[in-house]
Amino acid sequence: MAYTYEHPHPAVSVDIVVFTIAEGELKVLLIRRDAAPFEGSWALPGGFVEMNESLRRAAWRELREETGLNAAYLEQLQAFGHPDRDPRERVITVAYVALIPYERFDVQAASDARDARLFNLETLPELAFDHPRILRRACQRLKEKLSDPIIALQLVGKSFTLSELQRVHELILGKPLDKRNFRKKILAEGLIEATGDERRSGPHRPARLYTVKDPSDVPYAPVIKRA
Amino acid sequence: MAYTYEHPHPAVSVDIVVFTIAEGELKVLLIRRDAAPFEGSWALPGGFVEMNESLRRAAWRELREETGLNAAYLEQLQAFGHPDRDPRERVITVAYVALIPYERFDVQAASDARDARLFNLETLPELAFDHPRILRRACQRLKEKLSDPIIALQLVGKSFTLSELQRVHELILGKPLDKRNFRKKILAEGLIEATGDERRSGPHRPARLYTVKDPSDVPYAPVIKRA
DNA sequence: GCAAAAGTGTTTGAGGTACACCCATGC
């Protein structure tokens, strides 16, 4: 089957920069390419936009198909369209940023289960296409958006300790934060509250657990079962 | 001539939201469509991306072709790609925001000189496609970016008074600002300096003129001739 | 002289930053 147009048309794809926190580090999801070009190297999950779906929907679908994930948070980053970014043909890609708490990760469930792995940002493999550039922009955007408190909340589980949340901020900013100042600010925002439960995880005082007060404040937040 | 692909490809266009200050108001440039669909209604300047040019370059070219303008400031807004946003075929558009000081306007010089006009944001005509949505996002982005001092500087001339610059901020924010606080903040940024000249323009005290100190601080800023 | 915009400082409150010690636990 072939499709013919009077004028030349580029292909349009979506690529998704999936961030999560695993093993106490900020990680990005990459997929090993099993076809040319860049066969064997790693790339952002993504694929071509279908003709009857919106860009956002395409990003959502690709994410599910390639990784089995249902994104918690999905935001358009920007379009990338240098003429020679893909050696096969002109491909314009629209990049998205997705944030997913690690506890939701179930990459095994991918229908199109390819070789997918989480990488630390400091130890990235060779990336295909202009994906290094896209990834850099995504990191930058993530930092800029961190002032919105819901960003970090997308990367922790249903319930979390304040130290965990602080660590998320520190990983994104790449610098340590003061514990007391952090807690003061976060609690002043009024988005989260203590559950009353504690988590004990080592030879030290147990940590209080917190959750998002009102899930509607946090689009796509983990669904919280209230008593 | 026809172009054939194995898979369906959308068309890709760029649309540019051109802001300027004219007659003491924030205005946006629109072009009257001379062909279906939406013939006779107004639309953002834009057109299809050519196969050998980047998105940014396409935006630049369309702006020049349709309006004779050389953009002072051009920034990607985002991609819009709902499947039915164009009734002819699937068209994904990448929107840009351009800021141009009014003194550079020379729409008459357009090679593809169509019916182009500046509109006040409060008195817009009917817009084609999803351009109302694009325009709303552009206004929102402009507000968000105003904290960067170079934004407002893109909308004033080579030399300007502080009242003019303040008016630009007020128009973008849609609310009045305090004169003393405004001047304090702007001057503290250290980007501009008094030229020593004054401008007299009515039955009141003349205003000092300012310019950008270092043009390299302000990409695409009006080229300033230094003594 | 009067209308109209230009120009000029100080005070206050909020929020961000710096900083040090005790607490509860597992081993």
Add this chain to the structure above:
DNA sequence: GCATGGGTGTACCTCAAACACTTTTGC
């Protein structure tokens, strides 16, 4: 009992916001 992270309050500084009068001009 000791190592480990959890939890807490105060002082300072910076920046944003509020606020009123004098100056210079054109007519």
